[in-house]
Amino acid sequence: MEKRVSFIHCADIHLDAPFSVLGKENLSAERRKDLKRTFEKIIELVLEKNADFLLVAGDLYEHRYVTRSTITWVNEQFKKLGRKPVIIIPGNHDPYVRNSWYRSYRWNDNVHILTSENPDYFDENLNVYFYGIGFDAFHQETLPVQKPPEVLPERINICLFHGTLKMQFTEDPYNPAELDYLTGLGFDYYAVGHFHTKDEGLFGKGIINPGSPEPLGFDEKGEHGVYLVELTKGDTLKRQCTFIRTQQRAYYELDIDIGDVESTDMLTEKISNTLCRYDSRKNILRINLTGRLNQDFHVDVGFLERRFETDCFSVWFTDNTKPGYDLEALSKEKTLAGVFVKKMKERIDNADEKEKPVLEKALYFGLEALFEGSLNISE
Ligand SMILES: [Mn+2]
Structure with a gap:
């Protein structure tokens, strides 16, 4: 007889994370509320x-x-789910330590916490066997010692695992398990957690790491959500998965080249346009200002932060611009740089429209090599 089950697989929600990096307590508190909204x-x-x-x-x-x-x-x-079971394993941020809430709190009847002491749960109604490999401590360099799973072919078998799937060339001291070891246990699905970026690359082997449903920092870019998984088991096993986005906000790190900016008005307009495109009232932005500045123009990061504070949930600016060169003054110098500028300016004046920007670039590369001793070709 064919059996079919579906479930939502999530991990790494990190409720009550401090978000101290945001620097302002009201923002951190708002982000903690975001985690609850996502949940x-x-x-x-x-x-x-x-x-x-x-x-x-x-x-x-x-x-x-x-x-x-x-x-x-x-x-x-969890109570809102009525009789629908919730299956939880402790991770390295909510491990099954002595004073764990998983031990001391009286959880609703539909909540099943799989620990090293009691690693499995069998749902008789739907004939699904769950087995969990989680954390007993904040740091655990080997898998916990616990009774082995009882995988029976007539059931649907699901393993929850928090840790690192050891692939070639990766080393991570958090519950490292060889991929072959895990798949060798014979489960129909592996609900993995720990890494905060979603990864369904091993879905062919029945493995998904959904990532954090709400991103927690600038190292957690991309889309964040959960997976809806459907397993159908008869003579063969069929697996289907759908990613569902749940995040409230996104993190963006952006470079803005302000080499063409000549006034504060131009600068604020250029930044405003970018903020608008990335929905800065909602998202969390880090803006890196780049480019070679116009001679008499200076960037005031403090001014920008005050100017854009009300248009943004949270924005940081860093000034990585480079100073411009006074070409007029340089061309009069009797130095190597002076002769170079003079020659290049002559060539630029006589160049056609296509050649001009290339020669201008060459002029700045040359000056950079002369004055700074190195080149940043990415420009
Ligand atoms: Mn985590």
Whole structure:
């Protein structure tokens, strides 16, 4: 008989993460609210898609920062799922330590926490066997010692794993497991967590790492969400997955070349256009100003931050511009640079429209080599 189950697979939500890097407490608090909004969205998705289960593959919350009221709130969210089971494993940020909320809190009946002491749960109604490999400590360099799984072919078998899948050339001391070891256990699906960037490259082997449903920093670019997975098992096994975006905000790091800017008005206009394109009222931006500045123009990062504060949720500016050269004054010098500028200017004056920009670039490369001793060809 063919069996079919569907579930939402998420991981690495990191509820109550401090977000201290944002620098302002009101922004950090807002980001913690974002995590809760994203979590609510995940709960709504389970109901909306009428999924059979919710799987949380580790790092649901940050043990070091999480408050009791957040834990109570999480449990209330789980209650919204009624009888639908929630399967959780502890990750390296919410490990199964002595004072873990997974031990001390009285969770709703539909919540099943798989630990090294009790690593499995069998759902009789839907004939699904769950097995978890999580964390007993904040740092764990080998897999926890626990009873082996009981994978039976007549059931649907799902493994939750928080850690690093060891592939060639990768070393990571967080629960490292050989890919062959894990797939050799014979599960129909592996709900992985730990890395915050989504990865469905191993879905052919039944493995997905969904990443963080809400990005936590500038190293977590790209899209963030959860997976809706459907498994159908009869004579053969069929797997289907759909990525669903859940994030409230995105992180962007942008370079803006302001070499053509001649006034503060031009500069603010150029930046405004970029902020608009990246929806700065919502997203979190880091802007790197580049280019060779016009002679008498200077960048005031503090001014820019004040000027754009109200147009942005959070924006940082860094000034990586280079000073311009006073070509007029240089061409009069009796130095190597002076002769070079004079010759190049003559050539530029006589060049056609196509050749001109190339020669101008060559002029600046030459000056850079003379004055700074090195070239930044990426310009
Ligand atoms: Mn994590």
